[in-house]
Amino acid sequence: MQLRPSANKNLAKLPFFIDTEIIDATDDAATRLRRLHREDWIRLQRSDTMDFELSAAPEEKRAALMAASSSDPEAFGVAVLDHSFAGTSFLASEEDANRVDAVFSIMLPNSGKSKVRDGHLHDAMHIATAIGYGG
Numbered sequence: 001m002q003l004r005p006s007a008n009k010n011l012a013k014l015p016f017f018i019d020t021e022i023i024d025a026t027d028d029a030a031t032r033l034r035r036l037h038r039e040d041w042i043r044l045q046r047s048d049t050m051d052f053e054l055s056a057a058p059e060e061k062r063a064a065l066m067a068a069s070s071s072d073p074e075a076f077g078v079a080v081l082d083h084s085f086a087g088t089s090f091l092a093s094e095e096d097a098n099r100v101d102a103v104f105s106i107m108l109p110n111s112g113k114s115k116v117r118d119g120h121l122h123d124a125m126h127i128a129t130a131i132g133y134g135g
Contacts, residue, residue, distance in 0.1 A: 010040065011041050012036075015042070015043045016033060016043070016044050017075070018033070018044050018045070019123070020065075020122075024061075044072045045074075046072045047074070047077050047130065048074055049125040049126050049129065050126070051066070054066050074088065077089055077090075077126075078091075078092040078128065078129070079091055080100070083121060084125075096132065099128045099132060100125065107127075
């Protein structure tokens with residue numbers, strides 16, 4: 001029996017929130033993830049933080065990266081000043097803010113958000129968004 005692809009069937013019922021580095025990665029794991037997504041076994045999803053990160057990509061790569069990620073569903077996350085776009089993020093409830101803070105403190109204990117690379121904060125935002133959606 002051969003399964004025919006359909007729009008995001010997600011046969012295994014596994015959503016995977018992907019980070020920016022996966023979009024054009026050529027390693028075996030990233031290639032397998034994209035193949036399983038194309039074959040409808042899993043669903044790849046991105047957080048709103050990805051578009052913010054891609055907007056800072058080198059001009060010669062930006063359009064291709066944004067096009068490659070545009071077919072994946074986008075989950076809106078907590079707005080973080082200077083790290084989010086209006087319209088694809090939302091104001092945090094106390095629970096949302098606590099989730100971002102908890103993820104950040106696990107990833108970088110004893111570090112303040114203003115004292116780390118933007119990428120570290122963005123990673124915490126990706127993970128907190130995935131947790132908020134149950135991914």
